[in-house]
Amino acid sequence: MPLACGSVVAVNPNSTGTAPLSPTERSTIRRGAKRAVAERDALWALLDAGLVCHLSTVVGGAPLVLPTGYGRDGDTLYLHGSTGALSLRTAAQGIEVCVAVTHVDGIVYSRSAFHHSMNYRSAVIHGTAVVVTGAEQKTHGLRVLTEHLAPGSWEHSRQPNKKEVAATTVLALDLTEAAVKTRTGGPNDDEEDIAADTAWAGVLPLRTVWGEPEPQTAHIAVPPHIAGRAG
Template sequence: MTEPTASPAPPLSATPRTTLGRKKDRAGTDRACLHEVLDAGLICHLGLVLDGHPQVLPTGYGRDGDVLYLHGSSGARSMLAAGEEPEVCVTVTLLDAVVYSRTLNDHSMNYRSAVIYGRPRPVVDPAEKEHALRVLSDHLAPGSWDHARVPNAKELAAVTVLALPLDEASVKARTGPPTDDPAELSSPAWAGLLPLHSRWGTPVPAPDLAADIPVPPHIADRRI
């Protein structure tokens, strides 16, 4: 019996803003590439214009399908402005290695990055807002929604949640060794990769935590 052929991932949007001008061979071409970068990152940078001035702010996020949820204090002017501005730009960057070449001009980095353009929508429906916060929690602190107390009505009112569609986005990545000019291969300078690995450390309990409360599996297992 022949196994069914998996459907290819839908392509990313191709707009003037998401079409790479240089190094086009590094572009991701489908939504699976975009989802992979977003799911591997934890912090995005939200770019917007506030009071006529550009601002870029680090922000926690979570992805649900082709929607990116962002959150912040209901008193944060950046969150309010992001929901009113015509458009914002959100970026996520993952650094995998520093690339050492035989010439400084050819030094580089191995990385994965995503850039998203769009108009965020304030999430006002209580059910969707709670869902969005669970998506954020499951991304940043998996397992916490079912372990700790969930937000009450007052806490929900103190949080602004924005929904940004992933309709217009680009992905770019570099992998592999240095690409020195053949004329430089006889150089005595070292060439190669210095990988960068991010990993969780040992959980540190709060000073006022009861001594008989163990580290729950959803936290302990993240070290694996």
């Protein structure tokens, strides 16, 4: 299951969801190639279902991987952070970065310890992050990020002022060079272990659900865009 890290990415509005991914040398899945997914729609769905990515870069000659929120607009991934963040300043210098998003859907219990596994969906994106400049473009990126993490909040909340926008770095990463890999189903036990059948085998699903809102403003009712997400 590939893991990496992510930062702000920008989308190509001309991309079509039906177009397949076109693996490059570094985005071609070799280990467990049968689990590779070629559809670009699968990449989009995986990113849209996640909240945190991991951004990987090299800072001062050493690798650095950091978790961060993100947002997608077409074939662009947006990342953001403080203008003082060394990781973003480094990623903004035109160097190659890597972003990864992973969902764990369950633990696969096998009859042998060797064959224990996970069911998962994962994406790894390679590319050069681009600094988003211009108030309108930055505001768009911030809106994409906000609406991905907290749908409905851009219009409900006070929007960023000029000082806040100036203090924020927004990066855009094109999703052209990406790989998607998934695993589903039960254990892949050896025939002798299946025949012996001395240990429980199966899948323990993992599901993430929203809880009930915990208000900090008791005099304001929970708005529909939040109540609708709650479990």
